[in-house]
Amino acid sequence: MLVAISNTPRDYAWGSPTLIADLEGREPSGAPEAEVWFGDHPGSPAVVHDGTDRTLDAWLPAVADEQHVPAKLPYLLKILAAGAPLSIQVHPSKEQAVEGFAREEAAGVPRDAGSRNYKDDNHKPEVIVALSDTFTALAGLRDIERTRALVDALGDAPAVATLRAHLGANDAAEALRATIGWLLGEADATEIAQIVDAAASTDSVTFAAELELTRSLHTAYPADPGIVVALLMNLVQLRRGEAIFVPAGVLHAYVAGLGVEIMAASDNVLRGGLTPKHIDVAELLALVDFRPADPPFLRPTPAGEAEVFAPGIADFALGHLAEGAGARIDLRGVAIALGVAGSTTLTGASGAAVTLAPGEAALMTPDESPLTSDGAGEVFVAMPGA
Numbered sequence: 400m401l402v403a404i405s406n407t408p409r410d411y412a413w414g415s416p417t418l419i420a421d422l423e424g425r426e427p428s429g430a431p432e433a434e435v436w437f438g439d440h441p442g443s444p445a446v447v448h449d450g451t452d453r454t455l456d457a458w459l460p461a462v463a464d465e466q467h468v469p470a471k472l473p474y475l476l477k478i479l480a481a482g483a484p485l486s487i488q489v490h491p492s493k494e495q496a497v498e499g500f501a502r503e504e505a506a507g508v509p510r511d512a513g514s515r516n517y518k519d520d521n522h523k524p525e526v527i528v529a530l531s532d533t534f535t536a537l538a539g540l541r542d543i544e545r546t547r548a549l550v551d552a553l554g555d556a557p558a559v560a561t562l563r564a565h566l567g568a569n570d571a572a573e574a575l576r577a578t579i580g581w582l583l584g585e586a587d588a589t590e591i592a593q594i595v596d597a598a599a600s601t602d603s604v605t606f607a608a609e610l611e612l613t614r615s616l617h618t619a620y621p622a623d624p625g626i627v628v629a630l631l632m633n634l635v636q637l638r639r640g641e642a643i644f645v646p647a648g649v650l651h652a653y654v655a656g657l658g659v660e661i662m663a664a665s666d667n668v669l670r671g672g673l674t675p676k677h678i679d680v681a682e683l684l685a686l687v688d689f690r691p692a693d694p695p696f697l698r699p700t701p702a703g704e705a706e707v708f709a710p711g712i713a714d715f716a717l718g719h720l721a722e723g724a725g726a727r728i729d730l731r732g733v734a735i736a737l738g739v740a741g742s743t744t745l746t747g748a749s750g751a752a753v754t755l756a757p758g759e760a761a762l763m764t765p766d767e768s769p770l771t772s773d774g775a776g777e778v779f780v781a782m783p784g785a
Contacts, residue, residue, distance in 0.1 A: 400466060400764045401751045404445040404455060404735070408432035408480075415482030418531065418657040422478070422739070423758035431482060437735050437760045437781070438475035440664055447762070455762070459733075466764045468733050474715035476735050476781040477660040478758065479527065484616060484654045486674035487537065487625045487632075489686050490523035492647035496667050499682070514677050518666040524646045525662035526697055526708055526717055527653065528779070529637040530739055534656030535612075537632040539649050539692045543571040546631055546691075552603045558586070558593035562627070572689040575631060579687070582624045583671060584680040592622045598630060609634050612654070616673065625652075625672015633694040644697035644710040648688035659739060659779050663714040703727055709784060718780035720772045730768035734782040736761050741776030 408419050414433025420426060436443040444454035453461070460470040491499060499517040508515050527534070540546075547566055553559045565581050568574035582591070598613040612634060616626045632650060635643060637658075645651045650671060669683045670676055699706035699719060704726035709716040718728045722741060736745055738755030746752040747767025755761060755778060763770060772778060 400749075401745070401747050401753045401761055401767060402763075403448040403753060403759070403761050404437060405448065405760065406435050406437060406443060406445045409434045409436070409443060413481060413483040413485055415480040415657070418480035418482070419478060419758070422530070422657065424756070432480060433482075434480070435478040435758070436475060437477065437737060438664065439472050440475050440666070442666060445760070467766070468764055471664070472733060473664055473713070473783055474781055475662055475664050476737060476760075476779075477662075478530075478657070478737070479653065479660045480657050481653045481655050483619050484673050485652050486668075486676065487628055487650060487652040487671040488668050489650050489671065489683060490525070490645070490647055490665070491517070491667055491669070491686050493522040495647070495686060496520050496522050496665070499667075514679070516667070516669055516679055516682050521663055521665035521667065522647055523663050523665035523667050524644070524710065524712055524714065525660060526642055526644045526710060526715075527658040527660040528642040528708060528717065528719075529639050529656060529658050531657040532639055534637040534641075534658050535654040536635045536637065536643060537629055537650075537652040537654065538635050538643050538645060538694050539633045539651070540575050540631055540689060541633050542691045542693075543574060549603075549606045549609060549630060552606060553594070553597040553601055556593050556597050558590035559597050561586075561590065562594055571691050575689040575691070576684060576687075578631065579628055579671070579689075580680065580684055582627050583678060583683070586624060588622055591624050591627060594627050595622060598626075608636075620673050623673055625674070628672045635694045642697045642699070642708050643695050644708075645695060646710070648686060649695060650687050659717075659737060661715050661717045661781050663712075702729070705780075712784050714784055716782055716784040718782065720778045720780065722775045722777055726772045727769045728772075728780055730763065730765055730770055730780070730782055731785070732765050732783040734763050734765075734770070734780050736763065736770070736778050736780045739777050739779060741774060743772050743774040743776030743778050745778065746771045746773070
């Protein structure tokens with residue numbers, strides 16, 4: 400079975416007023432448009448266009464036995480359009496999510512409480528692929544020697560000297576843990592402002608992009624401690640078609656651009672700055688992997704005429720079909736195809752077909768594998784992982 404699905408953009412404040420509208424070839428709504436969700440997550444389930452107009456979270460259980468499909472998807476596919484920086488955040492591992500969810504349930508914390516950390520008991524690894532010419536992100540903690548060199552360029556204001564001292568421990572992970580703990584939990588507003596002012600007024604050829612981002616973040620989130628946390632992180636500039644994979648424990652933030660994102664079906668987010676929302680410093684410090692690492696780029700692997708962004712987890716993989724006739728991709732379970740450029744006709748093994756324009760999506764059951772494309776368009780295909 401192939402069936403069209405759709406959803407409407409979510410108007411988070413950080414969303415872009417134009418990027419999703421431009422992708423879909425329509426006039427902007429006038430509101431920020433941040434994400435379009437294609438999945439069965441109860442926060443914003445897609446609508447199934449089979450004549451019933453049921454949402455996907457109701458449709459899947461109703462057809463599960465007949466279509467030999469699970470009643471719930473293990474992944475969530477999104478279009479994401481960042482017009483302003485998202486919060487710095489980290490996601491728990493599966494084990495941490497199970498423990499944290501049970502703990503908050505036992506404590507009676509309402510699931511919609513602003514102080515709630517664990518909305519469910521699942522992990523939330525994610526992949527984002529750039530659709531705009533560039534997509535800016537922060538991902539992981541930078542090599543500490545380079546971070547120390549950046550901080551050395553900021554001068555000798557008292558708060559900068561304190562920051563430098565926290566970064567001075569011999570063990571890099573412990574130094575970063577102590578530094579972020581201080582920034583989010585102990586440093587006062589005057590100290591944060593002093594560091595941000597020093598960074599905003601510093602010129603450096605080596606760290607020009609990082610310092611320019613500091614100035615931009617200061618405009619969006621004045622004196623937020625997350626601005627200084629961002630100075631410790633890898634600044635990543637993805638080109639169109641490039642991707643990063645963010646597993647559990649990796650501190651990250653999406654800054655600007657349009658992308659297609661796939662993640663495990665979860666809403667567990669621990670925030671670490673660039674937000675007015677609740678920050679649980681102790682819980683954040685318990686989850687973050689403080690070991691410095693290179694940016695977590697994910698390169699696709701060939702799969703016949705297609706390619707697949709496969710991080711090696713069971714929850715999801717993301718296939719990619721570029722323009723051209725006769726390209727095929729094998730499906731692993733229930734899949735969702737999303738058009739992102741041109742017009743593409745997808746034909747399943749049964750002969751059923753659907754044509755997708757940018758921003759349009761369809762669900763296909765496993766018996767439609769292999770899926771064949773025809774046309775001058777470009778499509779991403781979400782499906783369970785290996």
